[in-house]
Amino acid sequence: MSTREQSVLARVALTWLTEPGTRSVYGLVDELGPVRALDLLLDGGAPQEGLRDSVAARSRAGDARLVAAEALERSDRLGARVVIPGDEEWPMTVEQLRTLHLPDARRRVDRETAPPLCFWVRGPWPLAEILDRSVAVVGARAATAYGAHVATGLGYGLADRDWTVVSGGAFGIDAAAHRGALNAGGRTVAVLACGLDRPYPMGNTAMFDRIADTGLLVSEWPPGAEPLRPRFLIRNRVIAAGTKGTVLVEAAARSGATQTTRRAIALRRPAMVVPGPVTSAMSVGAHELLREEPATRLVTGLDQVLEEVGRIGEFAPVPRGPDRPTDLLDDDARAIVEAMPPRGRVDVDTLAARAGLPVRTVLRTMSMLEELALVVRGSDGYLLAAGPGRTTRPN
């Protein structure tokens, strides 16, 4: 088996053992490479008790390496391929999830915001290439005729202007956006929260077939994986991170689609919102975002969407091939790392003073740095983790 084949098998096994996006697993892979990370987990050596328990429970259901090998055979039969970091078609934009920082109030999903370990893809396009010029159009499943009309129009217009339309394949806004792009003869990508052998929902099967023929079906989950509810939220971070910007068309209050938009904001991508009648329950989420998130931009049509993503596309090229974890940190996080003493512990107050940042910001950032394995927390302060200057990334 080649190194890549070993890496693919290990990453697939890890995906089966643990949910995609789990920060602790990503941290181990980042530190040890996928093969050694898998060995460690299967040997019961996960540093986190919760992870150790869940791996043990899952392992009782089967041998992870065997399950992975079967999943790969099944992928082949399905015409799907597995894409991993280091492959030419790996989309580097999703690596920005390493630094995804979410407000404290939403901590409960924070643990599942790490970059993907691998993707299953099915369709004629290289993944990175199709995502290179892409916009996410997301919204409510229970869309109104108004929302579906707007989403279809945006999907058509974006595809017609040579942009890839990315969405989640669901009923309502997602399907309308995909269909608009298909009708324009353009590119569209459905990012699913289940195995590519059973694209969910069944009612959109004909559409999924057309997407697989002309665009791309994408998933982080192996064939056979069920579209469990939490997976949609985990999946949403990929829609936000894989595209140049996200447009929300209709959403009920606090729905999954508003969450995708909040992910886009956290990733500093253009987060666009189409308003609607204030009398429509399906626009409540859209208006909430416009009121609560100053970073969102109200858009009323294609031109305004192109204005937002065009600007980004021109002036903020996505960094390619970062070599060190610190390359991906935002300014605050980098300032904090730089303010840490090379040896020995430091407390948060001292660190905040040195970095010139509020204590709040430092506290918030430290947990991310911890998850990235750049710092270690002790009872009396933080210290730099060994070897954060590693210059190659295991694939």
Place this chain on the structure above:
Amino acid sequence: MSTREQSVLARVALTWLTEPGTRSVYGLVDELGPVRALDLLLDGGAPQEGLRDSVAARSRAGDARLVAAEALERSDRLGARVVIPGDEEWPMTVEQLRTLHLPDARRRVDRETAPPLCFWVRGPWPLAEILDRSVAVVGARAATAYGAHVATGLGYGLADRDWTVVSGGAFGIDAAAHRGALNAGGRTVAVLACGLDRPYPMGNTAMFDRIADTGLLVSEWPPGAEPLRPRFLIRNRVIAAGTKGTVLVEAAARSGATQTTRRAIALRRPAMVVPGPVTSAMSVGAHELLREEPATRLVTGLDQVLEEVGRIGEFAPVPRGPDRPTDLLDDDARAIVEAMPPRGRVDVDTLAARAGLPVRTVLRTMSMLEELALVVRGSDGYLLAAGPGRTTRPN
């Protein structure tokens, strides 16, 4: 004739001779009092050539003092009264129009943004009292069923919560807002752009009668005045300045209703906008404002409107009885006046450096200070006008 009667007669005559809101006329009244200002104008002594010409032209149509006396008799017969500055029911909030500053792009209406010289009012409420706790609800004449529904609901809800609903009496959103308030048995004020003897439009006559019975009809124009097109825009500044905040429900692109909202922004009052379907031409103006004016606030219903105006009502009481023109200046303008030398000219660059402001800001502010007669412009710079420290205001 009492002093007040003389003042009323002069102000009514001035209103007939020149359009309300004319900055140069307001400046003369501010400097000389209305009686001497009228004498000066009628003697052909207006310092501005354009004003001199228009007064001369108007004077050929009649004797201003006789016309004014007739207008006052007509007002009496109509059951309307004239309210002037110094009267207990004069709404001090409109005095903030002295410092109304508008973006350069809209200069063409800048000359007609001075405070009113007088109001005609008809109805059972003192003007200042009914406006004390008031919200403007404005929008398109060609409203959709959606807009009318929202405006009626807001009108009802505001009146029900003891707020006065102010609007312009037009078809569409205005009428819907008035009717909502009337249906709630609450207070509503129609600010008209024509004489109170012929409230425009005729189709709303029954509604105007109900408003005159339970609320207030208000106008800056004497009985007999026609609802000429430019007057609506002049009138709009009173709707913005007389209320605690303005809610825009529906508006076509660049319409009068969006202008009222921009007035509210310029006056630093809450400027609220109700979004609508992006497919509706009647929401284009609303969405334009939300996109272009960061000071506007998207609102989806009554509670959010109350939140905005309630905050202002509690924490930013309207200053009562300012004594000097400079009291009403904003921070930049005050800084500039203070940076001017007590004697002699100063050029804009020097002034900008002394005031610590960008040259752009200084240039923009100087024209306002000029209109307020606080500075005089010469070919080689600006100098302070004589006597800006006057401490009493003629009534």
